[in-house]
Amino acid sequence: MRLHGKRYVVLGAGAFLLIVGGLAANFGAFAHKAKHSPATLKAFDEVFMEQVRIGDLLFHGDPAMQEEFGVTLSKTGMACAMCHPMSADIHPHEFPKFQEQMNEFATLRDMTNWCIEKPNEGEKIDPNGGAMKALEAYMYWSNRGSKLDPGRH
Amino acid sequence: MSEIDRMRRHMDAELRKPGEHPDRSTRITRRTFLHKTFLTGTAVGAGSAAFGWLPLVNTIDMAFGATAQPFKFAWISDTHLYPKSVNTRFVDKAVRAFKEVQAMDPPADFLIFGGDLAQLGDPVELELGNQLLKEVKIKKVFIPGEHDWYLDMGKTWNKLFGQSPWRFDHKGVRIIGLDTVGSAPDYWSAKKMSPKERMDHMSVLDGTVAGAWSGLGNKQLQWLNDALADWPKGSPVIIFSHTPLYEYYPPWNFWVRDWREVHEIVRPYTSVTNIHGHVHQVLYNEIGTMRSIGMLATSWPWPYAPTGVPALTKPMVRVDPGDPFDGVGWGSLSFGAAERIENDYMMWRQDVLAESQVDSGTGDNVNQILSPRIADGMWPY
Structure with missing residues (x-):
């Protein structure tokens, strides 16, 4: 049970980073991601x-x-x-x-x-x-x- | 297919007719041996010792199916002299070649200087060459290169060395000297170039501004036709030219643009040998009834072109860029008693011709795709 709990924490943190990254890209923070x-x-x-x-x-x-x-x-x-x-x-x-x-x-x-x-x-x-x-x-x-x-x- | 490939196929179709070839009494062998002048301890030997070299000679022997008497001549070209204040390296090599020719024993009947005496057509460079050439006391004949011409359009060259084309008969051989550089299409007037700018563009081998400058032009083609008209079709002819009389690599003007007309004129003659400079490398080719031999420069070697190297050429070695005496030299050609021609590449190194691909000047062409330069096309930059 304790291992499952840690896995949820890691997955949650990963999802959070993906969302933040995506938003940042939309705002132009990572220009190389923009279409050429x-x-x-x-x-x-x-x-x-x-x-x-x-x-x-x-x-x-x-x-x-x-x-x-x-x-x-x-x-x-x-x-x-x-x-x-x-x-x-x-x-x-x-x-x-x-x-x-x-x-x-x-x-x-x-x-x-x-x-x-x-x-x-x-x-x-x-x-x-x-x-x-x-x-x-x-x-x-x-x-x-x-x-x-x-x-x- | 590229434009060059199309042109090359066209040349092969036009000039390599089934069963047509230079006189087959010619045999070609190659050998290397110690230079005779070194062994006899002449002034050349002393000069060579001063350079710390054993000059070795690589020879192409040819049996010539004609009635010519024995004689020998020497070829020097592409000295590309700068004023001594800029560069004495090329002066040193030219002097060495002149001394070696003068020391030939038995002496050569004449020296043909095959063009590009100067680097930038400067009268100072041409006069320097004229002075250095006084080392050679035997008869001298001259044809111009593009580096000698486009500062003053040949004025100084003609004054010092006489006009081309010319012809004379020597011991049963008709000998012809052509001007393949002086009839460039005008690339300078519309752009209002100064003489120096005109010369600068001409002096860059891979330049794109001067265009297809190498050729004979209509007037000289007519002259060539007339110069051969009374000559028996089976008797030997030698044609000296600065650039090769066939299409090897047009982007570097390793050709004459009117090669079709040249070959139409020489085709009836079964024993024609073209000896040329400009390419700064060992070359051999047969086109129709004419064979061509490319001679060494004394100044520096050019790499083989990325395409078009004649299949009959046994390429020279890859040279050492750190050795100014590598890959360069002069040539001695003998018409022997048995109607043979010996062509000695007097290259100042031990091995002249490559024996394996890894040491060959063409060995890496399989992995080399080149593009023409761009910066000089943006005139004025």
Whole structure:
């Protein structure tokens, strides 16, 4: 009997939380629960594509965009796209993996900084900064549709 | 089906007729051996030692079914020189290639420079290249690349290196040099681009603004037709071009847009060899009666295109991005006494051609879908 009593208490508390949660959602406290309108999706896409566009410019060595972010991606005149047209041969979908040149387990951001520092003789950028996020957005976007295959050499 | 796939099928249907192929007296073998100039301890050997390298040569041997006399020539292209104040890396590699060509023993009959001497068409870059090329004392002939052209529309290039197209006969072979870069459709006037902006767009391989810039144009097609008109149909022809004379990958202008007309002109000739640059990679293809050989750059290697790599190509190795001397070099081609052509890829590394998929430059193409860039399409950004 005492166990039954506890079960009723637990069930009652659960039902109460569900009701409160539902009311909160109706009042917009949890926006991600709301249905997505075409306008919302368009806004999300615009945020993403703006990052892709910025990453595209950085990837192609645009001086103004580098200045805006305060980064120096190359000191040799080379841009990322000169070895990776359309971000070919980067295979972002195969990271993380053991990266031979670095002799360590690496993420795409690690490898991006390696390329900036070594072949391009530029200055390493903040791995969580805006320039890195935009570069990452561009590389993933331009490889979209490729099979996710982490660890592949 | 994508537009590229449609075009490729069209090319195959038009140009790969049943039973039609380049002269089958050609044999292709490949071997690797120590570079002769290193073994003989010439100046090249000393230069190589300074770099800490043993230069190794990878060779494609071809027997040429014609009456040509023995001779040898060298190919260098795609040096992409910057002013020395920006970058000496490409200068170092160009100098090395020039020294190795000059040290060839026996010497080459001539050097063909296959375009893209400069990176941004700057007269400073072109003049730098002109000075460096003085290292090579043998006869030199030139064809332009797009990087040499679109700052001043070829003015400096033509002044320093002469105009293209041209032709001459050498020991039984008709040799032709084409200009496949100077007839781009006008993408700059309507947008009021400065010469620098025009050049900047042209200099980006995956750019979308310059469009299908590679081609011969009607006037040069007529010239090519006339240049071959008096040549016996079974005698050897070599055509130098910066870009390949077939459709490999149009988004990167790995083609000429008027490949149909080119092949219509060369089709009656049974022994045509096109040697081209621009792709910065080992390539071999046969289309109709013409074979094509893609040559290395001295500057940096391009990855293979995601689609369209000719099935006859044995791909080069995946290169080490941390090694500026990997995946690059020059070429030496010999017409032997037994009517053979030897094409030596003078790549500055031990293994040139991939022996397994995991080491192949095309090995990962099966898992790579690429999209063209977008930011340059929003002109002016």
